Amino acid sequence: MFDWWRRLSRGEAIAAAFPAQFRELILRRVPCALLLTADELAKLEALVRIFSSEKTFEGAGGFALTEEMRVVIAARACLLVLHRVELDSPLYPDLDTVLVYPSSYRVRGQRRDGYVTIEGDEVRLGESWSRGLVVLSWDAVVSGSANPNDGHDVVLHEFAHQLDAEDGAMDGTPELDSLERYSVWSHVAGKEYAALLDDLERHRKTFIDAYGATNAPEFFAVVVELFFEKPLTLERRHAELYAELSRFFRFDPAERLRDAGTGSPR
Ligand SMILES: [Zn+2]
Numbered sequence: 001m002f003d004w005w006r007r008l009s010r011g012e013a014i015a016a017a018f019p020a021q022f023r024e025l026i027l028r029r030v031p032c033a034l035l036l037t038a039d040e041l042a043k044l045e046a047l048v049r050i051f052s053s054e055k056t057f058e059g060a061g062g063f064a065l066t067e068e069m070r071v072v073i074a075a076r077a078c079l080l081v082l083h084r085v086e087l088d089s090p091l092y093p094d095l096d097t098v099l100v101y102p103s104s105y106r107v108r109g110q111r112r113d114g115y116v117t118i119e120g121d122e123v124r125l126g127e128s129w130s131r132g133l134v135v136l137s138w139d140a141v142v143s144g145s146a147n148p149n150d151g152h153d154v155v156l157h158e159f160a161h162q163l164d165a166e167d168g169a170m171d172g173t174p175e176l177d178s179l180e181r182y183s184v185w186s187h188v189a190g191k192e193y194a195a196l197l198d199d200l201e202r203h204r205k206t207f208i209d210a211y212g213a214t215n216a217p218e219f220f221a222v223v224v225e226l227f228f229e230k231p232l233t234l235e236r237r238h239a240e241l242y243a244e245l246s247r248f249f250r251f252d253p254a255e256r257l258r259d260a261g262t263g264s265p266r
Helices: 002-006 011-015 020-029 040-052 067-081 138-146 154-165 179-201 216-229 231-237 241-250 253-260
Strands: 056-059 097-101 116-118 127-129 133-137
Touching: 011 040, 020 040, 067 097, 067 138, 067 154, 067 216, 097 138, 097 216, 127 154, 127 179, 133 138, 133 154, 138 154, 154 216, 179 216, 179 241, 216 231, 216 241, 231 241, 231 253
Parallel strands: 056 097, 097 133
Antiparallel strands: 116 127, 127 133
């Protein structure tokens, strides 16, 4: 089915049918999917079709990707931009290819520079290149999506790096609407990052994963995972940071959870 989508124009991709089992997969495996309105869910499905028709999915080393695998990855990537893009606007314009390894993989002698961020040291779970490539390990995708509310998701993480890089620099600050927003972002994220470093130095338990202390881009990617997977707790414990992320994503999952009246602690 995805091969068929690949040859569709935007209009055709938007109009194409979306199989019921893919919708179920999204509702079960994608964080916040149950909080979306019917219109938002329909838009997410259209974005998934567009993503699938415009981006190349490749299995590394002969790994055979199924349609379900592509849907799980595409839906998470598209959730991040659901309220930021329209169906006729560019969708991850710098991204060409999603390369998927069957499991965590080893790469030796890989240089690091400003264009790439690599998760882990020798054994990698995923990586995001600002020039057209996201690399994922399928077992990390599975463990991240097994529980959509555990605060960890390698797909959200790697695509957060893509968003971060869209303004030309993978620096932990995504493209914002105004100079004022950059100023507030810089103040809030800077303060939270410093607090995380301080807590770790003092061996205090932190809600934000220690991996976020690696550098500013990792901090951004880690808090994006929390924003979608543990929005209530992020809002309660890091209110200003939550508010800035909510402005950026144009989405307030914590408010939706409260409105939905779910008492489950997240
Ligand atoms: Zn990262």
